[in-house]
Amino acid sequence: MKIKSTNVLILDDDKLILRALSKSLSRVLGIDNVVTLNDATLVDHYLTNSEVEFNLFITDFQMPFLNGVDVLKIVQQHSPKTIRVLMSGDLEHLQTNSKNIPANLFLPKPFSIGDIKHLGNLLVQIGKVHFEEESQIQLGLIPYIPVPDEKTCSEIISNGSTGNHQLDKLNETVCFDTKASQLSSKCLEITYKLIHILEAITDQLIDTVGLNKIRAAFQHYYDWAARSYRFAIHNAVHQEDAEDIFHIVLSYVLNHIFRDYLHEISMKTYEIQLLDRFAIIWGVDPTIVEKRRTILNASDLSSNDLISSVSLNCLDSKKAQDIFGSDNVDIQSLTRYLDGSKQENKIKESIL
Known part of the structure; x- marks a missing residue:
């Protein structure tokens, strides 16, 4: 090395x-x-x-x-x-x-x-993720976030594969209707690895964030990742691109958990993008993180990126619960939901 x-x-x-x-x-x-x-x-x-x-x-x-x-x-x-x-x-x-x-x-x-x-x-x-100088300084001022030790890293890697029963269960959750394609074995293995990462993080953060909040966060992001995937498949997005959308949304759960942890110990709120470094340290694919950052910062989005952007921006919006479940919504009509969600987020930030 x-x-x-x-x-x-x-x-x-x-x-x-x-x-x-x-x-x-x-x-x-x-x-x-x-x-x-x-x-x-x-x-x-x-x-x-x-x-x-x-x-x-x-x-x-x-x-x-x-x-x-x-x-x-x-x-x-x-x-x-x-x-x-x-x-x-x-x-x-x-x-x-x-x-x-x-x-x-x-x-x-x-x-x-x-x-x-x-x-x-x-x-x-x-x-593996580039930060501008100002962001590097902000990262340096963030309080300590636990990172995996050598044993934990080995366990995450060794437990990253699983049997057919678990894979079938994951597939059933995402593809509960016959229109949605089955997730590939590679996609399922990555998802199962993320579950093991969260189990390891829970051991580190259970006294601050708490088991129930971590489980609830994973369920919330998993549901949204599944909705995003099904919507992409129904709108003729290529299988591989739809699985990218699935992982872009699902992997964001680590940033969410780290943000909750930091707020708990410091009572401060940090930009969630600053926590990308720690998501990668824990095992999230750097290419997924880079795609996610590009999507969140871009103004001109492709159809695939638009789906991911709507998902990430609407995660906490009550009005967005049925965005990907309505027969009247297609990719072209997502822009108005995205604009509305961004405006809603700005109002929240100004109040906070």
Whole structure:
């Protein structure tokens, strides 16, 4: 694995750890530009005077004078675009109390080569969606969102396939009438993988968002994805394109859950598009995320994208419950629903 053009700053009062971590980043991830500091009080001065823009900052937790959390707050203030990693020998305690820790990732101490490879994989995933500089800064100021550890990632991948009974059940839910084509096995496997992702996220967020809200969110998005798919098929959209619409809508549930989590811990509302990075880290296909972002930001939409856009914009609109169920609605007539929904959303935002 080669992480290109990455500048790393590491802080630890143990020089042996600094040397070992620096060598591991170089050998395992191919990162050569690594700066090490062994005094936490120097971080503020160094970041203020350095001309280097660091992509990654790794710090130990337990240190004299300033602990890792204090230092992370300094880095967040001076360099919000930097990905921040906190190392500790007691990760379980820190992650349980992570609401006020401005870390993006956690790394066990002592670390293994597997931990470094997993860090590299997460960095690769993080870099798969482009953000403008202003959005990067906003991302850096978002409180900690749990990310999957190496074991969880492996379990999501290994549990991504299922038997015919589960696939048939998913198909039955989406295609309850004879007019709708059966979902392909690939589409069903992707959907089943998302279910496992949500199960893993539930373990992480159950104390903040809650099991019932996560289940309700999935059911809501799954219903809308199914409606969108059936509407697309009934209007002669190609099967593969209709399945893209299905996944574009369904995968948005992760952004919704992360938004609820952040509002619960910080009482702030963040643009849901800023949470794309975390959806990808948890396993959503980056191409689906990019398509979704393009659709939400575009003014001139194709017929297929119009269906996706109406679905995403009307998810919370009571007036839109029967958009895809009416015989009087076709693709050409969706524009007025979209315009009305956007206007409704603007009114809500102005009230909030």
